[in-house]
Amino acid sequence: MRWRAVVAYDGTGFVGWQTQSGNGRTVQEELEGCLSTVLREEIRVEAAGRTDTGVHARGQVIAFDHAESIEDVPRALHSINSILSSEIRVYEFRQADPDFDPRRHAVRRTYRYRIWNAPFSSPFEVRTSWHVRELLEIDSMREAARALPGRHDFFSFQTADNIVRPSVRELMVAEVHRELSLVEVEITANAFCRGMVRNLVGQLVEIGRGRAPVSSMAGQLAERDRSHAAPAAPPQGLFLERVDYS
Template structure:
């Protein structure tokens, strides 16, 4: 989304936002579709009169949620950060919330300056369907063995070519990424797969989740995940998990990216 001509005096801001992705066609502006970027830009225009250039840490897909999406922009508005946050929350739809607005260093870029991101994939493993969180979890109708899933996830840690876990449709100069941590935890019928990495390919976390579920339900051995990674073939890994269970939890930046 293009901005108006840059004013002579401007400052960079770092917005941290959360959203329920259920009713959105993803983050990125798309003509005729409801997106997070469109709604946030519209709200910014209402309270400042500016047409902003909004850059997110990553373009979440349709149905994907966020607890800590980071957005950068520059503005000529002199309104304090807290006042801007309150103004945005007053006019935004109820499925987007501005959690914080902080001053950022000149040139701060939410995508390029990110050091790592943490995603969580949420599963309800029970014969009984979920009720209150049904829009935020993948319902798997059998108990999952999280110990096996955790062992399998360990085979993904490190710097590897993750082409086996990338869905076609996004052009990348490299499919090599570094996974820093994979953790599988349970609370009652809720299983969470938490993945932290320096970057992710298109649908990569959903492919990891779908693959680990194959291990958790006993269809595959834990060692299969490392074999699928080495195959460098999308057909060698498991299916993509549905979008509704995926949440962007947080994005980490170098100290000094905001002030």
């Protein structure tokens, strides 16, 4: 039987989602170990997104196969969460279609990036936001973000050492919000290149600092040259917020 669940995690103490050989803790490895213990069967988990080192998730979607029916889902969910470390929680545990693939069947993914924009960092935000001291010009960031929705080649905004072709993606939402010292960038697309959100946020922050013109966002899209773009935003501010299916 096929099962799916929504997973949230604080990625600070992990080297990413995907299991790696001897390179530190991964979310996938800890989940598989816990599920295998509770369900008394070796479990292999698939995910909608392979988050990088230090990146968090509120709405990661996973799927796995289990030979037997799970009669008491609430009890199984309680057992899973009681064994998992406090950095990971599993929600919305339910049966899925036999062919459900959390990555290939996703139609939209939403990421949220958090920026703590104040002269001093906050001890309550240091694990989950990027501290930017200079007062950001939010209107300029919003204007630059308007260039992003639509179908574009995001070659300039993927990780330089992990170039993927084609790099055309359909971006639906790019919004910048401020509430007091917290600035959040929300980006929704059908799929993302590696490092794309952090690179887009890095460019938006350069614009917000006044170090790059508003037009530089559209210019980087057209130029297709990563070497001329702003540095990527650090990982700790990034959250996989939600994954949508048809």
